[in-house]
Amino acid sequence: MRLTQSVHIHLKEVLKAGDSALDATAGNGHDSLHMAELIGPLGTLVAIDLQAKAIENTRNKLASKDYLERSKLLKGNHADVLKQLNGTFKAIVFNLGYRPGSDQKLITEVDSTIGALNEVPRLLAPNGILLVTTYRAHKGGLPESIAVEDWMRKQEQSDGWFVHKIEPNVIQSKTTHDNLPPILWVASPTLSIC
Numbered sequence: 545m546r547l548t549q550s551v552h553i554h555l556k557e558v559l560k561a562g563d564s565a566l567d568a569t570a571g572n573g574h575d576s577l578h579m580a581e582l583i584g585p586l587g588t589l590v591a592i593d594l595q596a597k598a599i600e601n602t603r604n605k606l607a608s609k610d611y612l613e614r615s616k617l618l619k620g621n622h623a624d625v626l627k628q629l630n631g632t633f634k635a636i637v638f639n640l641g642y643r644p645g646s647d648q649k650l651i652t653e654v655d656s657t658i659g660a661l662n663e664v665p666r667l668l669a670p671n672g673i674l675l676v677t678t679y680r681a682h683k684g685g686l687p688e689s690i691a692v693e694d695w696m697r698k699q700e701q702s703d704g705w706f707v708h709k710i711e712p713n714v715i716q717s718k719t720t721h722d723n724l725p726p727i728l729w730v731a732s733p734t735l736s737i738c
């Protein structure tokens with residue numbers, strides 16, 4: 545199963561009608577659309593992206609299903625935007641790396657990713673779920689992936705979070721930096737989710 549599908553299955557287990565959900569990397573809007581559907585008309589989706597094109601694509605996707613009323617789209621750096629947010633979210637999603645279909649010049653980076661993740665304990669509901677997908681094959685992806693792993697281990701060891709790492713087995717004759725598979729982190733302050 546692809547990790548993107550696994551993200552959607554976890555979201556379906558946790559998100560209920562009326563919940564609030566946060567997409568910290570809206571991209572082309574696939575995760576936002578799925579969350580907007582699960583939370584229903586009484587729920588609230590906040591979707592953030594640094595790129596105007598990503599916000600536009602996400603807005604179009606949400607509009608195509610009539611989900612704009614339940615959605616707030618914010619253009620900016622998630623490390624800054626999350627600091628301004630209040631309230632709690634039942635699900636927070638980061639899909640790192642670059643926007644599929646883009647020129648791949650704009651990627652998520654260690655400092656802003658960790659800065660944004662540091663806001664998550666304040667914003668995530670105690671029975672909420674954090675899903676972070678990291679990619680290691682593109683330039684800059686491996687150090688970011690290692691920084692996310694360190695962050696997750698700290699949450700597990702110091703704050704007692706449940707943290708689950710999903711790393712697909714890729715059958716290939718030789719593992720090189722270019723074909724390292726992505727990793728999905730599933731984390732929660734109280735829910736033991738595998």
Ligand SMILES: C[S@@+](CC[C@H](N)C(=O)[O-])C[C@H]1O[C@@H](n2cnc3c(N)ncnc32)[C@H](O)[C@@H]1O
Nearest residue numbers: 569571572573574575593594621622639643652
């Ligand atoms: C892999 S894509 C996300 C895909 C998206 N989840 C989807 O369903 O289509 C990563 C996104 O992160 C965005 N991004 C990169 N750095 C960012 C930052 N500091 N703050 C917010 N978004 C950022 C990129 O513009 C890109 O659209």
